[in-house]
Amino acid sequence: MTGSGVRRGRLSPLSIAGWAALAMLLATAFVAALGGLNQTTYGAANFVERYLSAIADDDLATAITTPGVALDDDELTAKGLPTDISTAMLRSDVIEAGPEDVRIVDDVKHDDGTHTVTASYRLDTAILQTSFDIRPIEPLYGLLNRWEFVESPIAVIDVTAAHNPLFTVGDLTLDTRALKSGDELTAFSQTAPYLAIAPAAYEFSFSDTLVAAVPVPLATEPGVRVPVTVDAQPTADFVARVQTQVDAYLDDCAKQTVLQPAGCPFGIEIDDRVLGDPTWSIVEYPAVTLTAGETAFEMPATDGMAHISVEVQSLFDGDISQLEEDRAFRLALSATIRPDGSIAIQLQQTD
Numbered sequence: 001m002t003g004s005g006v007r008r009g010r011l012s013p014l015s016i017a018g019w020a021a022l023a024m025l026l027a028t029a030f031v032a033a034l035g036g037l038n039q040t041t042y043g044a045a046n047f048v049e050r051y052l053s054a055i056a057d058d059d060l061a062t063a064i065t066t067p068g069v070a071l072d073d074d075e076l077t078a079k080g081l082p083t084d085i086s087t088a089m090l091r092s093d094v095i096e097a098g099p100e101d102v103r104i105v106d107d108v109k110h111d112d113g114t115h116t117v118t119a120s121y122r123l124d125t126a127i128l129q130t131s132f133d134i135r136p137i138e139p140l141y142g143l144l145n146r147w148e149f150v151e152s153p154i155a156v157i158d159v160t161a162a163h164n165p166l167f168t169v170g171d172l173t174l175d176t177r178a179l180k181s182g183d184e185l186t187a188f189s190q191t192a193p194y195l196a197i198a199p200a201a202y203e204f205s206f207s208d209t210l211v212a213a214v215p216v217p218l219a220t221e222p223g224v225r226v227p228v229t230v231d232a233q234p235t236a237d238f239v240a241r242v243q244t245q246v247d248a249y250l251d252d253c254a255k256q257t258v259l260q261p262a263g264c265p266f267g268i269e270i271d272d273r274v275l276g277d278p279t280w281s282i283v284e285y286p287a288v289t290l291t292a293g294e295t296a297f298e299m300p301a302t303d304g305m306a307h308i309s310v311e312v313q314s315l316f317d318g319d320i321s322q323l324e325e326d327r328a329f330r331l332a333l334s335a336t337i338r339p340d341g342s343i344a345i346q347l348q349q350t351d
Contacts, residue, residue, distance in 0.1 A: 044115035044134045045104045047147040052119060055200055056098035063197055064090050067137060068149030071195070081156065081193060084179055089157070089194045094170035096217070097124050097201040105129065114150065123219050124201040130222055153222030155198035160191040163292045164211045164232035164337070169204050188295045188336075198222045204230050210238040210337055234290040234297055234335075238343070242299070242335050243288040245345055250331075254280040254306065265350075266306040266329040275320065278310040286331045296334035301350040304329050 047066075054063040064070060073083045099121035106118040118131045133150035161167045161176045168174075176190035184190075196202065198220040205215035211232040218228045253264035257277035260267035266280075286302035306327045313320045332348040 042145040048117045095200040155220040156225040158227045160229040162189045167230040272312040275311040301330040301332040
């Protein structure tokens with residue numbers, strides 16, 4: 001009597017070969033796909049393109065955290081920069097324009113594994129071309145290429161805030177005295193370095209009630225150090241306020257019923273006997289004009305006219321007469337803006 005049972009099937013050599021071929025095909029496809037990703041999405045050229053696109057999108061958080069962009073203390077020192085250099089400009093809403101129409105025109109692989117990627121782009125109205133040196137870093141998941149800049153594309157902008165310590169770039173207003181102390185705080189013009197993302201176009205300016213600067217455009221290329229000056233000049237309101245103070249000062253001088261008003265730019269000497277109190281009035285106030293000097297805004301010696309009216313008696317024959325005489329004078333001054341926004345004037349009498 002034969003027993004019943006289940007017969008175990010065996011793979012034929014042909015089936016094993018088929019599975020092996022399929023596995024080989026899948027492995028080949030995976031390697032090919034991986035290679036394609038490493039050549040495109042995770043390639044050196046795409047790394048540069050993503051960095052430039054982040055700037056164009058004003059996504060500075062992504063641009064700054066791109067490997068090889070941030071500078072550590074040693075790198076700052078090697079570039080001759082202070083380790084506490086301001087990073088205030090490394091934020092969104094600061095740049096005027098980023099690189100547009102980006103096109104990778106060359107990607108050269110070197111024997112050491114680094115690449116030199118050359119990109120063409122439009123920055124504002126200029127067509128520029130920049131080469132970036134890129135090197136590989138630890139792959140993502142051990143498989144996908146990752147890269148970093150050999151030299152950081154961060155730029156340095158030396159901002160001179162002439163005649164006013166504040167300046168505006170984009171939506172941000174900065175104070176060039178922020179990292180200074182002591183005598184540096186009182187300088188009429190201030191200069192401070194700032195790290196800035198590049199390539200990018202910026203516009204520097206400043207405007208408030210008392211001073212205003214004509215906007216200055218600046219395009220920064222990767223890795224460069226460039227100067228820019230924000231030249232603040234007095235506004236019409238500043239001039240008007242100084243004029244008011246000058247007029248009030250002269251009016252106070254005219255209230256003094258003496259021949260030589262104390263601390264005033266006009267006066268008269270009379271040889272005859274003065275019989276009554278002299279009366280002064282201002283016929284013409286000096287017209288205030290202000291230009292930037294070394295330490296303050298300055299008004300040059302400017303003409304004015306006062307008038308005196310007084311009764312006198314001749315020492316020669318005793319005749320009594322009324323003296324009416326215009327007296328020309330000149331007045332110069334310097335003006336500065338106090339920390340509280342008020343105006344300090346230093347009068348300078350001239351002969």
